[in-house]
Amino acid sequence: MIEKLNWQSIYASLDKISFLRKSFTLKFLFIAFIGIHIPLLGLLFFLKFNSLNSYSPVQIILITLILTLVATMVTLYVLNNLLKPLILSKNALKDFYRYRTLPNLPSIHHDEVGELMRLVNKTLNSLDVLSREKQQLIALVSHNLRTPLTQILSLCELFKAENEGNNFYTDNISKITENQLNDLAELLNQLVQNKNNVVLDDDGFNVYSLVEEDIEKQKFQTNLKSIKVEVENQEELFLPNTIRSNIDLVFHNLLSNAIKFSYPNSIIKVKIFGKADKVYIEVKDQGIGFDDDYKDMIFKNMKNKGRLGTKNEPSIGLGLHLCKKTIQKAGGDLIAKSDGNNKGATFTLIV
Structure with missing residues (x-):
């Protein structure tokens, strides 16, 4: 939850800058640009308030390295959080594919990544609706097919009861019909297992x-x-x-x-x-x-x-x-x- 708040708060802060609001690319480049120049700016401020003669060249180099490391860590942290929405979108797609879990990605951002998350939400929810409708349609068709097959079985039994003796054809019709009923039952069973993610x-x-x-x-x-x-x-x-x-x-x-x-x-x-x-x-x-x-x-x-x-x-x-x-x-x-x-x-x- 903390990670989620981090990336969303960073995103919200960047969205307040008007020219960054609608562009993920500009956000990314802006953070990279600032990160690259932090060591230089830090060194300039340091030298402004401190005498250059007070420090040896080695100390100046060490200070520069420290500023560079700090700037790099901060920049990578912010960029990593900027990439979080892409990772969340990928995980949402993976979870839907594997477990049929519907996503709940934030849809308040206005750049390309925000549009991506909205499309992932909309697309996966639409696919889920279509999948459920398909399941219902196939179940209905299977049910409607079972009814005449059951009637055929009943008619075969009645025919055999009224006509004792050689029932070769009715026996085979019954057997074929029973096989079809079993196949339909297996189909329905597979549909239920797929729908409920049964392992x-x-x-x-x-x-x-x-x-x-x-x-x-x-x-x-x-x-x-x-x-x-x-x-x-x-x-x-x-x-x-x-x-x-x-x-x-x-x-x-x-x-x-x-x-x-x-x-x-x-x-x-x-x-x-x-x-x-x-x-x-x-x-x-x-x-x-x-x-x-x-x-x-x-x-x-x-x-x-x-x-x-x-x-x-x-x-x-x-x-x-x-x-x-x-x-x-x-x-x-x-x-x-x-x-x-x-x-x-x-x-x-x-x-």
């Missing part, structure tokens, strides 16, 4: 378990095309819980694409391994692949230009574009490789 138990999650769960969720699609998914896991690997939803979303999409663009009765190979402190999840299919020209566009936003799957499954061309952005946000990357058309493709998630 998850960071023992991490098992990458292999997540992959197995996603493969199980898409078993109905693989069965429809008689596709076999093989998993090669070289070691037990863990990633932070804070990026679990990112990894889950991206891998789910990669596996879904591999199924979509694979030919019936083929094999999709998933390989999990660690290398140079990174975790690699590789999804390799035996499908339609792509040529070098298409590779340059594969991670771009190709809305409404997606390719059809091997059974004419539709695609809007946004999945890989969003996957790339999602995994980069988690500090990783996504790369694609293919030997050409109809020679399969390999997508590698690195984090």
